[in-house]
Amino acid sequence: MTDKTIHPDACVVGVDFGTLSGRAVVVRVRDGAELGTAVHDYSHGVVDGVLPATGRALPPEWALQVPSDYLDVLRTAVPQAVADAGVAPELVIGIGTDFTACTMVPVTADGTPLCDLPEFAENPHAYVKLWRHHAAQGQADRINDLAHDRKESWLPRYGGLISSEWEFAKGLQVLEEAPEVYAAMEHWVEAADWIIWQLTGRYTRNACTAGYKGIHQDGAYPSEEFLAELNPAFATFVADKLDHPLSALGDKAGTLTAEAAEWTGLPEGIAVAVGNVDAHVTAPAAQAVEPGQMVAIMGTSTCHVMSGDVLREVPGMCGVVDGGIVPGLWGYEAGQSGVGDIFAWFVKNQVPPAYHEQADERGITVHELLTELAATQRVGEHGLVALDWHSGNRSVLVDHELSGVVVGQTLATKAEDIYRALLEATAFGTRVIIDTFTDAGVPVTELVIAGGLVKNRLLMQIYADVVNLPLSIIGSAQGPALGSAMHAAVAAGAFEDIREAAGHMGSVQRHVFTPIPENVEAYERLFLDYLELHDYFGRGVNDVMRRLRKFRRDALEGKN
Numbered sequence: 001m002t003d004k005t006i007h008p009d010a011c012v013v014g015v016d017f018g019t020l021s022g023r024a025v026v027v028r029v030r031d032g033a034e035l036g037t038a039v040h041d042y043s044h045g046v047v048d049g050v051l052p053a054t055g056r057a058l059p060p061e062w063a064l065q066v067p068s069d070y071l072d073v074l075r076t077a078v079p080q081a082v083a084d085a086g087v088a089p090e091l092v093i094g095i096g097t098d099f100t101a102c103t104m105v106p107v108t109a110d111g112t113p114l115c116d117l118p119e120f121a122e123n124p125h126a127y128v129k130l131w132r133h134h135a136a137q138g139q140a141d142r143i144n145d146l147a148h149d150r151k152e153s154w155l156p157r158y159g160g161l162i163s164s165e166w167e168f169a170k171g172l173q174v175l176e177e178a179p180e181v182y183a184a185m186e187h188w189v190e191a192a193d194w195i196i197w198q199l200t201g202r203y204t205r206n207a208c209t210a211g212y213k214g215i216h217q218d219g220a221y222p223s224e225e226f227l228a229e230l231n232p233a234f235a236t237f238v239a240d241k242l243d244h245p246l247s248a249l250g251d252k253a254g255t256l257t258a259e260a261a262e263w264t265g266l267p268e269g270i271a272v273a274v275g276n277v278d279a280h281v282t283a284p285a286a287q288a289v290e291p292g293q294m295v296a297i298m299g300t301s302t303c304h305v306m307s308g309d310v311l312r313e314v315p316g317m318c319g320v321v322d323g324g325i326v327p328g329l330w331g332y333e334a335g336q337s338g339v340g341d342i343f344a345w346f347v348k349n350q351v352p353p354a355y356h357e358q359a360d361e362r363g364i365t366v367h368e369l370l371t372e373l374a375a376t377q378r379v380g381e382h383g384l385v386a387l388d389w390h391s392g393n394r395s396v397l398v399d400h401e402l403s404g405v406v407v408g409q410t411l412a413t414k415a416e417d418i419y420r421a422l423l424e425a426t427a428f429g430t431r432v433i434i435d436t437f438t439d440a441g442v443p444v445t446e447l448v449i450a451g452g453l454v455k456n457r458l459l460m461q462i463y464a465d466v467v468n469l470p471l472s473i474i475g476s477a478q479g480p481a482l483g484s485a486m487h488a489a490v491a492a493g494a495f496e497d498i499r500e501a502a503g504h505m506g507s508v509q510r511h512v513f514t515p516i517p518e519n520v521e522a523y524e525r526l527f528l529d530y531l532e533l534h535d536y537f538g539r540g541v542n543d544v545m546r547r548l549r550k551f552r553r554d555a556l557e558g559k560n
């Protein structure tokens with residue numbers, strides 16, 4: 001530890017705000033030992049059916065959250081994790097958090113979410129727009145078309161396309177569909193920063209989400225002229241709703257307020273780290289801080305993050321940001337919007353009751369049962385190839401109007417066949433991303449896997465075979481929460497920087513899964529079919545997926 005005055009048993013708390021739950025972990029600073037943990041499921045989960053306040057159905061592609069659910073994590077999971085660790089709260093010297101990225105909160109000047117005000121409680125636009133709210137694709141399309149026409153210099157930093165998941169598309173949607181909410185919103189805040197505001201009592205804006213999701217490059221956002229061309233009332237979006245001094249990752253955002261100390265049971269005045277993103281904090285937790293080491297954080301979605309020593313334009317990446325992951329290197333990000341979410345959708349909607357009954361009788365999950373059955377198959381035995389776009393395509397096509405496909409189904413196709421084809425489809429999606437990075441001059445030399453899906457060994461072997469790289473696995477089951485705790489340790493002054501913290505507190509097991517040559521060869525053939533379908537449906541040869549989305553929207557609005 002850099003600071004020798006820090007107690008040898010000092011701890012930090014990391015809190016990972018995921019899509020469905022928040023997890024807290026208590027970590028010893030000197031060696032990264034995880035002493036205690038607790039999870040709190042958001043009571044409202046993902047609001048994508050009806051708005052709880054009204055009972056009215058939300059339009060297609062909407063995904064909201066309720067901000068009080070995040071505070072409940074501070075009130076429950078944090079004290080439970082400290083109790084689980086059995087450490088005296090006085091030993092905790094800092095707290096750090098990570099969040100899903102581009103989960104956006106419209107707030108008043110003092111940070112109150114608009115949905116908490118009685119006059120807005122029934123307006124869906126006053127709620128948090130979750131990262132996977134995909135209903136701003138129309139706005140994203142306009143941003144992209146205009147940016148291309150004007151040859152905006154920032155566009156290549158985002159692989160040539162801006163996502164509907166990001167701050168600008170969602171902000172423009174609020175303006176155009178709920179001008180009264182837009183007018184009342186003093187700040188359009190990343191939930192990553194909102195939670196730090198709750199902990200410290202002051203608003204800080206982290207450089208990571210600002211760089212990736214907030215289109216902040218070389219010290220500037222998109223210009224007023226650009227925004228005015230999108231919509232004259234949007235011209236001052238940056239100045240009015242977004243702009244705020246940026247804070248570097250690992251810096252101290254402030255100290256824990258008395259109120260937040262009461263919620264969490266932690267000492268008032270301890271260091272609170274600047275807000276950060278679930279994917280990005282995981283890289284140092286897996287000791288992947290050097291160029292070429294790509295980390296895939298596989299959960300409901302997959303994020304791919306990697307540092308590089310060169311600046312390159314990778315087509316369809318989510319972005320490249322100076323110091324976006326660790327200081328001094330270019331931080332690259334790409335991703336797949338649906339991975340575990342696709343498997344969950346399949347289990348919920350497509351698996352016959354007999355499988356559920358069998359899984360229940362054996363005390364295992366349907367995922368585990370289907371995985372076990374699928375694992376007995378040889379590559380290609382199911383005769384299927386699928387596209388992994390049930391939640392759209394984040395990289396490299398950046399299009400959330402795309403959808404899922406399974407080719408090759410017959411009357412003999414079973415649930416485990418399709419499940420395996422879906423696992424493979426997500427591996428092919430990752431392969432496209434890796435190949436695109438390598439072709440653009442940012443070679444991927446190591447793939448490190450983190451996140452909840454590590455537990456599926458068949459899935460891991462499929463990934464090793466499809467990408468033809470040995471897989472390293474993060475040492476922690478709580479990668480993001482550990483990464484947040486490490487940032488807390490840096491903010492508290494225990495380490496010089498996040499690299500030093502990674503050396504002491506991070507961990508990785510190298511080459512846990514290695515490619516099986518005959519599988520590599522078989523997947524190489526299947527991948528060519530995946531690529532052909534990918535380009536056919538995804539690159540404009542056949543726009544049927546976009547047409548179907550529109551047809552569906554029209555039908556729901558009674559227009560057909």
Ligand SMILES: Nc1ncnc2c1ncn2[C@@H]1O[C@H](COP(=O)(O)OP(=O)(O)O)[C@@H](O)[C@H]1O
Pocket residue numbers: 018019020021298299300301339340341342343344345365367368371451452453455456
């Ligand atoms: N055995 C399994 N195999 C494959 N997917 C699984 C399995 N068990 C759960 N899942 C999926 O994992 C996802 C949850 O991943 P997790 O990392 O815990 O969540 P998050 O992305 O919110 O952090 C869910 O989408 C679920 O469908």
Ligand SMILES: O=C(CO)[C@@H](O)[C@@H](O)COP(=O)(O)O
Pocket residue numbers: 018019020099100101102131277278279297298299300301302303333335
């Ligand atoms: O978009 C990002 C990171 O940039 C993620 O926050 C988002 O994909 C959500 O990740 P999870 O699936 O909740 O792990």
